[in-house]
Amino acid sequence: MVTDGTILPVGGPARRVDDLARAVRELEAERPRWVWADAREVYPLLLAKGVRVARCHDVTLTEGLLLAYEGRYGQPRSAKAAHARLHGLPVPDDRPSMPDTLFAPEPLGAEAVAEVLADQLRRIEALPEPGRFRLLVAAESAGALIAAEMGHDGMPWRRDVHDALLTELLGPRPVHGMRPAKLQALADEVSAAFGHPVNPDSVQQLIKAFKGAGVALKTTRSWELKQLDHPAIAPLLAYKELARLYSFHGWVWADQWVRDGRFRAEYVVAGVVSGRWATDGGGALQIPKVMRRVVVADDGWTLIVADAAQLEPRVLAAMAADGGLARAAGEIDLYSALAKSFGGERANAKIAMLSAMYGGTSGDASKLLAVMRQRFPKAYQFVEDAAKAGEEGRLVRSWLGRTSPPPSEGWKSLVSGPEGSRAIRDRGRFTRNFVVQATAAEWALVLMAVLRGRLSGPARLVFFQHDEIMVHCPLDQAEEVMAAVTESAAEASRLLFGGTPVRFPMEAVAVSCYADAK
DNA sequence: TGACCAAGCGCC
């Protein structure tokens, strides 16, 4: 627990404090922007003491953004490393692959952090679009606060409902090392269908067993299995689905991750190169939809759930300033609005957009992409340029300046070899997708930062999944929180794209159970 | 025994 530290006011002398949490609480009344080396190390300790802050500048996250922009992706980004670089000293390695050096025993002094901050602000001002990058830094730093708060507050998770659901699907919780009854019954059915014991968790055993039954398989992916006709298929598919539920989000998982009626996830801000969040244990971003019925608001409280509709194509329309696409993106259902350009077929419009953003080539994609190129030339060109940059080994950037990692040495050597064209295509698909995914991620980050600032009283953000948010609040706050969500979406759009005609609809619903949100 | 990889599939 942090009970002492140093506070360095702007322009003033450093002040040692015995009780850092208390000092922060008192100074927070003036709404300062706290600068700290790493929110992940500081903020959970403050939250544990009941202290929350409105704004911060996270030096580590900012250094990561700046290094990537400068083409130095992957260099140590901690405040300590940044300080060492400034002074030409040996740089401590703080990459995730070096866990034992992640938390330096000796923290950086406040004066040194201030020095790194000043350097960062200089580097930001020297960028071609400092205003955009400042917004990115503010949103990323707000994300650090939100991630820590969500980990602290937790999403409501009813263990009794969870247990009932698992028991219904799998049978009662088994003793250690045993399969639940229904899972074992399915495994027995699979073995019976082959006439000998087969472990359905073993790819090797399955492929061998199918080979013995005259069925040649390259993989045991469910979509491949579904095309086969064999008595083992049905129980095997059922087994795979339930086994995943059991091992990923079963009783053992709940023992580890659910306490006091809350699932406390460990989010990793900027854990994905595109700026999406990742998780460090708990799998908060991969909770199966069937588990949503376990997320239930407290008595007298409600869950406000909202997701941004068709966020990525809207982001593309706004970035590319494509008039036609922007007009379609002024509608609630973008794909329906596009349908008439694609022979009246909404599904075709969707394929065309997704193929453009992800680099798809299968099926009807190329024909539909030709239509896209003709009808929405600026949007088409925007993603083509991103793909070309990647294929040529160049960097690409999001709207606010988050920058893709440079190609690896391995890629560069691959390019001239026999696998070269494949490597080039893969890299093009990556950068094509990066500009859209990264900008969508920063839109969502800005939305959350704005929304967090608008929440009052006990309302709390408790869940975030790429383009979807959840707020837990007392019932009588439901209306104001729903309005705040919609207003925050509009504000995020304005902050990123100014007066774009593109709309970013974010309809919020109030439900007592997450499963009722759709 | 532990480290590491591949397969597979959940989410967006």
Place this chain on the structure above:
DNA sequence: AAAGGGCGCTTGGTCA
């Protein structure tokens, strides 16, 4: 319904 970019997480299986 999926295609396809990004992830996390578990199991089985191999190798030192």
